[in-house]
Amino acid sequence: MLIDILWESLDEARVKQLEANWAAESEERIDAVDRGELQTVDGPSALEELRSSLRK
Numbered sequence: 001m002l003i004d005i006l007w008e009s010l011d012e013a014r015v016k017q018l019e020a021n022w023a024a025e026s027e028e029r030i031d032a033v034d035r036g037e038l039q040t041v042d043g044p045s046a047l048e049e050l051r052s053s054l055r056k
Contacts, residue, residue, distance in 0.1 A: 007015070032038035041049070 010018070029038060033040055
């Protein structure tokens with residue numbers, strides 16, 4: 001709910017810029033994975049690693 005309130009408080013131009021930035025970042029990461037420059041981790045492994053780090 002808080003994120004919705006904050007998001008709605010932004011002006012339309014700012015929202016469009018943020019969305020464009022997120023889209024560009026997503027495309028860059030997809031391209032990096034395709035080029036073999038970015039290592040991926042499957043969901044279950046990522047969750048287990050996160051849970052393990054929180055137990056410490």
